[in-house]
Amino acid sequence: MSLWEYANPKRFIETSGRVLPWAVGLTAVCLAVGLVWGFFFTPDDYKQGSTVKIIYIHVPAAMMAINTWIMMLVTSLIWIVRRHHVSVLAAKAAAPIGLAFTLVALATGALWGQPMWGTWWAWDPRLTSFLILALFYLGYITLWSAVENPDTAADLTSILCLVGSVFALLSRYAVNLWNQGLHQEASLSLDKEENVSDVFWQPLVICIIGFVLLFVTLVLVRTQTEIRARRLQALLARERVA
Amino acid sequence: MRALLLRDLRLAIRSGGGFGLGLAFFLILAVLVPLGVGADGRILGRIAPGILWVGALLACLLSLDRMFALDQEDGSLDLLATSPIPLEGVVAVKAAAHWLVTGLPLTLLAPGLGVLLNLAPPAYGWLVLSLLIGTPTLSMVGAFGASLTVGIKRGGLLLSLLVLPLYMPTLIFGAEVVRRGAEGMALATPLALLAAISLGAAALLPFAAAAALRVNLR
């Protein structure tokens, strides 16, 4: 195992180090503005009452839960094709973030549904899909920690991510078929028939941007950590041999 | 390749090979569920398709971790990797052996267990058909999972964590076929999708599994 194998990891740390303060600041501002606006300064929905305020966290979290997996898929592919270490370490770094977003989407989805459906959990196709997604994240994360050799772990988890993506898509459609009949009226979104007025839409967009920025910031921080950890492992291995 | 298949089959059927373990588990499950859920025939009949499919799925899991691990331990996996048969072929043969020894017997036993669970009469044929089409997927997906975890000590639990989510589409469509069959509803869609997944898995997963094996054999 060599040290800073390519110049890239080092350059990544330098560049991301410069970008981070801005990323943190922007994230904080966006989230604060979006959430405060959404929570305090929007009216209630005539059908869903004050629970509509949950969209400001449920929708961005759900979007990011999926987008994170897509990012992991892309970076895993880059690793398989180009052997770019920073890429696969970014995928590894992103997984816990994706899992967190998925859990938030699940919790807020269940809490939003509870007044509507009268139960704490319902096997609504969307919620079920997110539950399955959470399992995929768990499997990916667990495989990383179960394999000792880092390059082997990188390869195996990338293959898992690829195959998992296909099955995740399949599950999405399977679950829709599985639970078609129920709960179609009380769907967890602002109805497409109702015009989604700017009143709700504007703070929502800001929240979505805020969550994206949060994802980017966290990925930068965590990827830096992974890169440093890898270098640490290499140095320690060197010490043991010497 | 035929020699490899016969060898694997012989190994599985020999003592300690695990043959019959899956069947026994399947049977036990069919006893456990009524014990846990209550003896009401109507309820049992309604959940029977799901129980039978989940049972088949779990029984398939039992013998997965031995698929490559035994060969890897004694070095024969390295030999197989350098043999004239492509590694993808080796994976396919091992999955086929697994199916012949696990999935197929489960499929044949299932109607008997359906009787225990008060499965509706029209559903029996669909039960066998759906399992016949779906269990090869379980073996193939299981082979993929086994190829990922072959180097991991005591990786059985991790194998389950990785493989069970991949089983879900097959489970959903398979059980749906049996449920709809029980009520005489149209089931072409789930049946077709079940078959499509089987074909896709058989065609594509050997490549993914072989890639994983090559990584683990490095």
Added chain:
Amino acid sequence: MPDLGKYAFAVLASYAVTLLVLAGLVALSVWQSARTRRALAEVEARQGKSDG
């Protein structure tokens, strides 16, 4: 606080869970970063490396 009516629990619990999970993730990430940085600095000092 706006009048959340009968849905107060659902809304407040949602925001609370979200803040908890995300804040926890941020805290964990920051802590892991600091810990790795420290460990790496130690080992690098020990090996006399001056780059990185």
